[in-house]
Amino acid sequence: MFRSAIKATLASALAVGVAATAATAASAETRVTYKSAKAGSSYYQMGVEIAEAIKKGTHGKIIMTIEESQGSVQNVMEVRARGGDYVFTTPPALVGAAQMGTGAFKGKGDPKFADIRGLFPIPSLTMHFVMSKASGAQDFAGMEGKTILLGKGSFGATEGEKYLGLFSLDGKVKIADAELSNAVAALKNGQIDGFVTAGSWPAPNVLEAAASVDVNILSLTPEQIAETKRAPLTIPAGVYAGQDKDILTTSLPVVAYTTTAMDEEAAYQLTKTFWQQKEAMSGSAPWWKGVDKSLMANIAGKLHPGAIRYYKEAGFELAEGQM
Incomplete structure (x- = not known):
């Protein structure tokens, strides 16, 4: 009976240890949704390439799921209902329109639009x-x-x-x-x-x-x-x-954005990994050769604090309005 009790205790401790390890592994993994364009389009394919690069560059610590989109306006609109795991692409002009309540966003304003922050440029x-x-x-x-x-x-x-x-x-x-x-x-x-x-x-x-x-x-x-x-x-x-x-x-210009709901470390890792993997992406998909530091000037509005942290470390010149 005594041995049975010891076995039961050991089994229980082992189960707790396995559960704790699994919980730690799960907590170490960050999941992000990336919404860009219609399936089959070049911009959807770019999203797939970014997701693969992020997974590789972070050794699986950030997993990006690609969502099909009907267009840039929809991507911006969804900011209203999304959380800190949302990354989307759109021309910077549409972010400005959303924040001012003009154009496609007339009468559809939302305080969350003010929380949109830039991460990195993608091919224009x-x-x-x-x-x-x-x-x-x-x-x-x-x-x-x-x-x-x-x-x-x-x-x-x-x-x-x-x-x-x-x-x-x-x-x-x-x-x-x-x-x-x-x-x-x-x-x-x-x-x-x-x-x-x-x-x-x-x-x-x-x-x-x-x-x-x-x-x-x-x-x-x-x-x-x-x-x-x-x-x-x-x-x-x-x-x-x-x-x-x-x-x-x-x-x-087209830019990858998120919101202030994303934590700083996640935004930092996404931005850093994108730029570190860009050369490798250019080797298999030439359109990435068109992305360089010069495109940073096209990001109107503020960058995410995590992205700013990377850009300062890497020596990028940022406009005053981006910080």
Whole structure:
């Protein structure tokens, strides 16, 4: 009986020890939800890549779950109901609109919008104006009289149409009635002279076009960039076949955000690991090559204290309004 009691006591102690160990392991693991874009999109894929990089860089201490999103506005709206484990992506302009209650957020303001804080930039939506060399177009004026595919309903289509108006081409080019997915084939068979697309660079459809047809990817002048009121961006020479000069264009910055509900250590580790893993990510997905310190200037508003801690350690220059 005495031996049975000892065995029972030892078994009970062992069970308690195992439970304590499991509880410690569980408490050491941080789980984060990352909400970005629709499944199948390039930005959803970026989220998958970030999640893998975070898991690897933290040795599994931070596990990131990817959630499909219907768009940036929804991502910001969900701040109202989310806690400290929420990371989302959106253009900085939408954060400003949410905090001021304008645009898509008119009449939908919430005090929690004031708690949004930046973590790190991700690849920007970059405007590409791709023209066949056969068209002879080397600048925007050269697009006059040509057939251009803008696509429908996308940021690139809306932005491209805006630029045609800004640069006195409204009504002077023929807009092809086709989907952007048909752009490369239509360019190859001469149905169109060029197409407009927005995406992180290098953009897959532009890579394909440049590899199969001689193309000119148009640069904007500094004056034209100023007219668009968009962030300037330079695509280095050699990114696309046949492009031996830098391409000056515009972009819509995209940033990973969280809120003040996230604790400082988690935000610090997420930011630090992202930058430490960026080079490795660039090796398997070239669009990460477009992310560097220069994009930090595009993060309007305040950064999370945990992110600020990393940036100060790493020697990043931050704007006064970001701290």
